Amino acid sequence: MTFSLKNVTKLAIISTGFALLATGCAADGFDPSDPRGPFTGDGIADPNSETPPPPIVADPNDPVGVDPAPALFADKLVNPSNLIVTNESIYWVEFANNQATLDWMHIDGGEVFAVGTLSSLPFSSVADDAGIYFAASSEQNIVFAPHLGLSARPLLSSTTNPLAIQVTDDFAFWTAADGCLYRGAKEGGDAQRVACGDGAPVTLSIADGRAYWTTTDGALFGSSLEANSVADKLLADENFGEGVIADESGFYWADAQKRQIRSFSFVDGAFDVLASSQYEPVGVTQDRFYLYFTTQGDGGIKRVLKSGNAAVDVMATGQAGPSQVVATQDWLYWINEGDGSVMRLLKNYNY
Numbered sequence: 001m002t003f004s005l006k007n008v009t010k011l012a013i014i015s016t017g018f019a020l021l022a023t024g025c026a027a028d029g030f031d032p033s034d035p036r037g038p039f040t041g042d043g044i045a046d047p048n049s050e051t052p053p054p055p056i057v058a059d060p061n062d063p064v065g066v067d068p069a070p071a072l073f074a075d076k077l078v079n080p081s082n083l084i085v086t087n088e089s090i091y092w093v094e095f096a097n098n099q100a101t102l103d104w105m106h107i108d109g110g111e112v113f114a115v116g117t118l119s120s121l122p123f124s125s126v127a128d129d130a131g132i133y134f135a136a137s138s139e140q141n142i143v144f145a146p147h148l149g150l151s152a153r154p155l156l157s158s159t160t161n162p163l164a165i166q167v168t169d170d171f172a173f174w175t176a177a178d179g180c181l182y183r184g185a186k187e188g189g190d191a192q193r194v195a196c197g198d199g200a201p202v203t204l205s206i207a208d209g210r211a212y213w214t215t216t217d218g219a220l221f222g223s224s225l226e227a228n229s230v231a232d233k234l235l236a237d238e239n240f241g242e243g244v245i246a247d248e249s250g251f252y253w254a255d256a257q258k259r260q261i262r263s264f265s266f267v268d269g270a271f272d273v274l275a276s277s278q279y280e281p282v283g284v285t286q287d288r289f290y291l292y293f294t295t296q297g298d299g300g301i302k303r304v305l306k307s308g309n310a311a312v313d314v315m316a317t318g319q320a321g322p323s324q325v326v327a328t329q330d331w332l333y334w335i336n337e338g339d340g341s342v343m344r345l346l347k348n349y350n351y
Helices: none
Strands: 003-005 071-074 081-085 089-096 099-106 113-118 124-127 131-136 141-146 162-167 171-176 180-185 192-196 201-207 210-215 220-224 232-235 244-246 250-255 260-265 271-275 281-286 290-295 300-305 313-316 322-327 331-336 341-346
Touching: 071 099, 081 124, 081 322, 081 331, 089 124, 124 162, 131 162, 141 162, 162 201, 171 201, 180 201, 192 220, 201 244, 244 281, 250 281, 260 281, 271 300, 290 322, 300 322
Parallel strands: 281 322
Antiparallel strands: 003 113, 071 341, 081 089, 089 099, 099 113, 124 131, 131 141, 162 171, 171 180, 180 192, 201 210, 210 220, 220 232, 244 250, 250 260, 260 271, 281 290, 290 300, 300 313, 322 331, 331 341
């Protein structure tokens, strides 16, 4: 794999990153000693014992606070994908002329920098404190690029056709075309097989010490994170797209065929329809209480309580084919496929 990184002369890309599944830290009004934090997505959303955080009070000196409209961060991008948001940075990949370019900008906006080129489009990517991890399927490797903009390098040997990737404190985990989940130490070395299911596992979520992955034939598998584990087949014949995510209580996904946002409880095996009659639901992200999702058919950015005890809040409309969406403590960031833009919206607002 060819991956060359340029120097970034603006703000150094030293950041404390997150996996795409969960971001944020404690906020006003919540116990800071709670190790889960109110926005990590690791807690069970129980409306009988906890409530979502209150709306952010609009600051008359802050235009965003007065009018929480979507803000344009970057536009005229070519086939943007692989959106990553960290404490200080936003990354995405553009793909044109058979070349993938890693772009970077500061989390509060500003100039866009092309910080790296890849010889092919990665299947997926994720970030942590140290840098970005790419599942490079065509090169059959996991590639690591530090936030500092130094040379990227292949991370793990014995890697075959990696697809979906996530990371924990010590390991990178990825699915492969052979139907299995693998892991490898972040410092590099050999890959270890964790567990195997059936079908091509194209999405991966990690929550509460377990891995969950979905396949192209509509199955959901779960396993521990230890090597040589056994995969449990939890669901079959579902319509899983790219918009899937898990927390410790359940699994959530966008079903474009049924036009629904659905959930499956790990506690009692119950299904729930959190939102129905949606127009092409695609991207899904979360915090401790809400699922946030995009609907390409009507250009919507929406949210619904994980508990299912509330109507859908329409946070924004008129977006140009919104797809992947990422949540931080206060903001939503998403890609508009229709016009090649990256957008931001105040998340915790009384819609």
